Amino acid sequence: MFEVEDEAFRREAREWLAGHVVGAFAALGAAGGRGVRMWGWGSAGLERELGGWGLDRVGVGAGARGVREPAGSLAQQVVWAEEYARAGAPGRVGHIGENLLAPTLLAYGDETQRRRFLPAVARGEELWCQGYSEPGAGSDLAGLRTVAVRDGDRYRISGQKVWTSLAGEADWCFVLARTEPAERRHRGLSFLLVPMDQPGRIEVRPIRQLTGTAEFNEVFFDGAVARADHVVGGAGRGWRVAMGLLARERGVSTLVQQIGFAGELAEVVGEAARCGAVRDPVLREQLVAQWAALKVMRWNALRTLAGGDAGAPSVAKLLWGGWHRRLGELAMAVRGAVAAVGPGDWSAEEPYRLDALQRLFLFTRADTIYGGSDEIQRNIIAERVLGLPRAEREMPGAEREMPRAERE
Structure with a gap:
């Protein structure tokens, strides 16, 4: 799978990481592991540095400039991800935006959405969380009950999501909600981009686990607002977008x-x-x-x-x-x-x-x-x-x- 240029890229990535995963960033990586409260929370500074190097080479930065396909080859994306892990770098707080949202916008979003959101993802300036699972609708995602009602140029969202990583720190959440109440199951769902800074309309409650930590959260939407032009893939067509995202995950x-x-x-x-x-x-x-x-x-x-x-x-x-x-x-x-x-x-x-x-x-x-x-x-x-x-x-x-x- 790996060609000569991929191995050259590997050496370049390894050298860059060796010079940046030091000090506090190295300590965060060393303290990481499952059951430790998302060990990457303190690595936002490294995310911003990554926006100046790694992401621009493996895809997100390229997409931010309006290119429809990622710049780096699939092999180079694999190389970068492997070397980052081998360097003992802290868990990525930008993972959800970079690896899930960005490819989804490149595949299903419009040009305005790409230009608005991809540069901030690439620069590590905006963090994302995922609003999919609900009580009673986790593995059976099509049974979700969160609804989004059109109100002029925006949607008002009501419902509950669960097992949401990064919800307390994220700036945005991509939310799968029902926008067409007459439809059932997979039909009539929409993929909405929702700002998390809505006091009184969005409440985040940490979930304590067997490990004693709280890596996940419940998120309650009480009339939370999303712009109508922040629906990805078209209203009522969210299932296709959501499944495309999961394949990338x-x-x-x-x-x-x-x-x-x-x-x-x-x-x-x-x-x-x-x-x-x-x-x-x-x-x-x-x-x-x-x-x-x-x-x-x-x-x-x-x-x-x-x-x-x-x-x-x-x-x-x-x-x-x-x-x-x-x-x-x-x-x-x-x-x-x-x-x-x-x-x-x-x-x-x-x-x-x-x-x-x-x-x-x-x-x-x-x-x-x-x-x-x-x-x-x-x-x-x-x-x-x-x-x-x-x-x-x-x-x-x-x-x-x-x-x-x-x-x-």
């Missing part, structure tokens, strides 16, 4: 994820060596199996990135969700009973302390649920790839009779 970012997975696996292997668990043949076999499965995931991700396989995102989600959850379980198994004991340096200010492997175990319990549960991913593969009969869901009889192309 599981593209290059899947490879980045695997860099982090490799680091976590190395930590578990190191712990097994330190405590002697590596001498247990069963645990040793499980560690080797995890290593082999991670290699397979990488090869599969590289193979499918440019292949256009309709089921590839769902296959990838099934693979990494189960793999990561098993790694968390294995991290506890190699420690034995001592895994249940905290690090012992609790304080009144921080009474709930976990070490990295304990956080890994607790956080990964959710990996097969969020982002589309395993059950939903298997349905997608069965119906859209294998052509098996569509599973019956609770919907009006008339809609059950609707041709699949119209429902989707």
Whole structure:
């Protein structure tokens, strides 16, 4: 996949990162990991520096200048993402804007929307969050209840979103809402760009997790306003836009994820060596199996990135969700009973302390649920790839009779 020019780009990226991921930025990266409250929150300064280098080379900056396609090749986007992860840089607070919103605007937005939003994403000046999941409509996104009512040149939005990362810090949120109440399920939804600075109209409530941290939020919209010209892809056509965005979410970012997975696996292997668990043949076999499965995931991700396989995102989600959850379980198994004991340096200010492997175990319990549960991913593969009969869901009889192309 990688050509000579890609490897030259890799060397350039590595050199730039070595000179910028230093000091406070390096400390943020070192403290990161799942179950730590979004370790990249303090890296806004690095985001602005990235706007002057990395993004301009791999796509967002180019899009901001009105070019319809990203400037960097797919291989160079992968190279940049891998080198960023290898540099130990902090988690990206600009990830949602750069990797999700920007490609979506390039694919479905109009020129005015691109010119308004892409430069600020590229420069790290505006942060985004995602308003998709709702109570009762997480994996079944088409069952959402948030509504947006047209009011002159704007929409007024009412409803609730949940599991929203970055909601407390974001400047904007892209929200999937129903704008045509007579339509059902996938039809009549719109993709709206909503400013978060609307006191009294938008309320953000953190959600505390098993890890003791609050990485996610509930977001309540009470008449929140979005401009009518900030609807992406046209009113009532949001499902196509939303699905296009989700496909991008599981593209290059899947490879980045695997860099982090490799680091976590190395930590578990190191712990097994330190405590002697590596001498247990069963645990040793499980560690080797995890290593082999991670290699397979990488090869599969590289193979499918440019292949256009309709089921590839769902296959990838099934693979990494189960793999990561098993790694968390294995991290506890190699420690034995001592895994249940905290690090012992609790304080009144921080009474709930976990070490990295304990956080890994607790956080990964959710990996097969969020982002589309395993059950939903298997349905997608069965119906859209294998052509098996569509599973019956609770919907009006008339809609059950609707041709699949119209429902989707």
